[in-house]
């Protein structure tokens with residue numbers, strides 16, 4: 027399909043504001059005026075609408091396809107939440123208003139949304155305080171690690187290292203590194219953190235450890251109490267990557283379990299859409315001793331029930347976002363929490379875990395499941411068996427696309443060979459999962475009899491497999507004029 | 508319960524397959540000692556009741572003020588079709604395009620977005636976005652530090668102060684030397700910047716139009732900095748970039764921008780859009796996703812995520828950045844907005860906004876005791892000096908339903924009497940006339 031630039035016809039009128047009264051040359055000196063036009067397209071409104079409508083048809087999304095992409099919690103994104111986020115009372119609100127004299131009074135509704143969202147998240151996780159400012163999970167990680175660093179600096183601790191299990195998501199070590207830490211990786215044992223491996227690397231220079239629980243294999247970290255104790259002994263902090271919170275709401279609170287810092291992905295657990303790559307929202311919660319280091323501003327409620335933004339926290343790490351984070355995303359998550367309430371959130375986790383176990387049991391005779399025991403909200407399988415026939419995890423993923431499903435996550439976590447990670451989520455019906463399982467079983471049967479057919483997939487989509495090596499070599503990342 | 512489809516019979520059937528008697532058994536591995544000490548949350552509400560509550564909250568925000576507030580975040584007109592197109596579920600309920608064959612819509616759109624913003628800023632390459640214009644500056648600085656292996660960062664005080672604070676937060680543990688060069692009456696002190704640049708300088712960072720609205724040409728500074736081996740970074744205002752000298756024409760190596768002004772609602776601070784562009788020479792230092800064009804096994808054109816060896820999922824702690832999720836849907840909005848306005852529409856938006864600011868500055872300067880701070884050309888904002896504290900005047904004007912601008916004293920000690928006034932194409936002459944009349948009244 028040709029690009030929008032090739033559809034341009036100079037002179038065609040788009041959505042133009044009225045003709046300005048001044049010529050540019052009356053407004054700016056010649057030397058500051060742009061010499062050549064940018065080369066943006068000239069299109070009619072219908073041209074644009076049709077172009078984007080056609081593009082949208084080349085995409086899988088939760089609205090049209092089952093999307094069991096592990097670690098990404100691709101649950102249904104309620105239309106209601108989208109709708110209320112667009113209310114003009116929120117959408118038209120300028121972020122600098124609260125910084126005007128008595129500006130808090132102009133934004134009481136928005137401040138209440140922020141205050142209440144923080145309280146909900148604090149109660150769900152058992153953390154003392156929250157900031158909504160981080161704009162995605164990885165941004166939350168960086169914020170959390172900076173808070174840990176500020177704590178240690180304040181206490182005069184000389185800390186240089188952060189520990190990440192080998193099953194950790196890539197953002198964990200990356201966040202620790204860009205915050206200025208050396209990253210120490212430890213090997214898992216039986217799919218979970220091995221206290222002996224931890225003991226080997228734990229010393230006084232360890233600032234903290236980043237954990238995901240359930241971890242990226244979908245397994246609960248059974249040795250958590252022991253790990254907490256070990257870290258405490260060297261005044262190291264425990265970080266919780268909350269990407270997998272969907273498994274444990276109402277079943278475990280990370281604060282109660284001893285975690286000091288946590289980030290949540292509202293664009294996973296709290297049903298805000300992923301938007302084809304973002305925007306997300308990665309609120310960070312902390313235990314009481316770390317609260318002084320949270321980013322500013324912070325939202326507070328006074329005894330009369332009015333809300334205010336406060337900036338006077340001398341130990342704060344400062345601004346991590348220009349304002350209050352991805353407020354529009356937080357608003358959707360708040361609407362979602364209000365809708366579900368206490369029982370609803372518990373049911374979310376129960377049904378997410380039930381669904382993952384159901385799919386695991388329906389598949390574990392045809393796909394190797396390396397840790398074949400009760401899993402949490404997702405499970406990891408391996409296409410190792412199939413790979414002897416030449417059919418790899420990637421091939422199975424592509425074949426699923428042909429059947430109208432998005433593929434599971436492949437080749438992550440890095441510690442399982444030919445890895446396929448399934449996360450059905452709580453919003454998919456049994457019928458959908460059953461059909462998926464049947465179709466996947468058909469693919470696996472085909473892999474035995476006609477591996478080439480699976481390797482050729484996908485054949486029903488707008489394109490077949492793409493040459494990624496050529497893409498990197500040729501580097502066509504913009505359209506030539 | 509909402510959004511969970513299972514009937515009692517479904518649940519029973521699934522439990523049976525799993526081989527457990529109850530859902531609770533699935534959580535047996537979580538020891539009693541780790542069970543929640545409390546889970547004290549309200550009961551759920553119907554959609555209708557939740558809507559009523561949120562509409563009530565929305566009504567407690569003042570969005571009916573006539574506002575001259577900008578300072579980096581602008582209320583430009585957004586065509587209706589932007590919402591209609593980006594609200595298509597095929598776009599907004601997709602994940603990052605990890606499976607390119609099933610994501611050509613997102614991928615081609617990002618490729619077109621990359622093309623549009625590089626053309627707008629006069630640069631070679633763009634990524635698929637970072638979180639916002641502030642984190643874009645931080646990422647740009649880190650690109651420069653890696654590229655030059657130097658530690659000194661020379662930044663003008665006329666760069667949005669919020670972004671400068673943010674840069675300080677992120678780099679606190681990194682042993683960088685941040686040198687902030689003070690402004691002169693709202694103008695960038697190019698001579699002082701040039702003097703501050705030496706062989707240890709990783710980059711210079713400027714903004715144009717700058718925080719005070721001055722349209723500036725950094726070409727000479729960039730030439731001098733380049734001669735010292737430094738990387739030139741500029742933060743732009745993308746609407747204005749359609750009519751003013753581009754970052755590329757000035758010799759920028761990295762041009763970043765807050766993309767909010769291109770089709771995104773104000774939404775109380777986000778989600779916004781961090782635009783990041785650079786020269787070809789620097790593309791391998793770029794953070795985040797980049798989409799490239801290629802061909803499929805039958806020779807047809809298609810798009811994929813490319814140059815991934817820079818990224819966290821491959822390189823882990825050695826990645827160029829930790830970014831994973833970005834602001835893809837905001838980039839899509841930006842592209843739709845640019846396509847709907849087109850080159851001419853965007854230029855008209857810029858010219859009309861500048862024209863309104865010109866008119867407003869003329870009007871306000873006629874009020875006794877009010878002077879315009881800027882000495883040179885401005886875009887759609889300018890600063891005025893008042894005979895008394897801007898905070899007080901602002902408060903009085905809000906009482907009349909007008910936000911006259913942003914009081915500068917909060918971020919610029921010494922400028923307590925100054926107000927940054929912003930116009931867009933949405934302001935009418937009448938809005939501006941009333942602003943001037945009432946301001947005169949208050950002084």
Ligand SMILES: Cc1ncc(COP(=O)(O)O)c(C=O)c1O
Pocket residue numbers: 097098162163164165195197198238242267269270291306307308830831832
């Ligand atoms: C386990 C885990 N941690 C962290 C992240 C990063 O979150 P984000 O993409 O929002 O930055 C992800 C998401 O991909 C994840 O799955």
